[in-house]
Amino acid sequence: MRKGFRIFLGLMSLILVLFGAGFVVWGETPAQPMPEALAALQSDAQVTVTSAQWLAFTPANSQPTIGFIIYPGGRVDYRAYAPAAHQIAAQGYQVIIMRMPLNLAVFGVNSAQEVQATYPQIRRWAIGGHSLGGAMAAAFARTHPNTIQGLALWAAYPASSDDLSNSSLHVVSIFGSLDGLATGEKIDASRPLLPADTTWVQISGGDHAQFGWYGDQAGDNPASISRTDQQAQVVAATLGMLESLK
Numbered sequence: 001m002r003k004g005f006r007i008f009l010g011l012m013s014l015i016l017v018l019f020g021a022g023f024v025v026w027g028e029t030p031a032q033p034m035p036e037a038l039a040a041l042q043s044d045a046q047v048t049v050t051s052a053q054w055l056a057f058t059p060a061n062s063q064p065t066i067g068f069i070i071y072p073g074g075r076v077d078y079r080a081y082a083p084a085a086h087q088i089a090a091q092g093y094q095v096i097i098m099r100m101p102l103n104l105a106v107f108g109v110n111s112a113q114e115v116q117a118t119y120p121q122i123r124r125w126a127i128g129g130h131s132l133g134g135a136m137a138a139a140f141a142r143t144h145p146n147t148i149q150g151l152a153l154w155a156a157y158p159a160s161s162d163d164l165s166n167s168s169l170h171v172v173s174i175f176g177s178l179d180g181l182a183t184g185e186k187i188d189a190s191r192p193l194l195p196a197d198t199t200w201v202q203i204s205g206g207d208h209a210q211f212g213w214y215g216d217q218a219g220d221n222p223a224s225i226s227r228t229d230q231q232a233q234v235v236a237a238t239l240g241m242l243e244s245l246k
Contacts (some may be wrong), residue, residue: 037212046061048227053099055079058089065122068152068242069126071105078103087236124243127152138151149188150241150244151164154174155182157193160228164193165186171197173190175202179208182208184202198243211230
């Protein structure tokens with residue numbers, strides 16, 4: 001009996017090790033950034049881009065006092081959001097894209113705290129994210145009400161446990177009409193969890209994957225507009241929320 005039990009424990013341990021290793025490999029093989037995303041990592045006359053534990057996009061000709069932290073979508077390379085970050089920073093905002101453990105924001109919900117400590121000159125902060133990243137950004141906003149003033153949800157919605165309806169956050173929820181993952185029904189169901197004055201922006205013809213630059217995504221519907229067009233609308237709506245923080 002003892003020998004059989006030891007064999008059983010050994011097999012279970014092996015299974016857990018293999019499962020853990022498989023999960024790490026799965027997490028560390030995210031959707032890769034497209035060439036347009038990699039090009040946006042280059043500094044130019046308007047924005048200085050630096051890379052360390054996160055990607056920082058800093059206006060080159062001004063001293064920003066409002067910052068925007070982006071949490072990437074699940075299993076999406078964080079660099080895939082560089083074009084939007086670059087464009088937003090060019091309008092005078094400090095923008096940070098977080099690099100998440102195993103490319104899953106659920107393992108780095110509170111990582112924005114380190115960013116805030118690194119940039120004491122930023123007086124008002126907004127946070128946002130795509131898909132899973134947006135849900136985790138909402139969770140951070142709920143648990144840090146004194147340090148976050150704005151929230152941008154890109155094809156995302158809060159978990160039922162993250163009720164923000166009574167918060168003073170400036171919130172924009174941006175979603176695609178053809179999104180096969182964050183569907184219109186799911187977005188509508190999230191309305192009671194957000195403030196009454198939330199701005200809702202539907203991108204006609206937009207899908208889930210075009211909130212970033214990483215190609216197509218399983219379970220999504222094909223968009224009927226270009227990625228460039230969808231990105232322009234995402235950036236414009238996000239800038240509207242950031243402007244409201246001034």
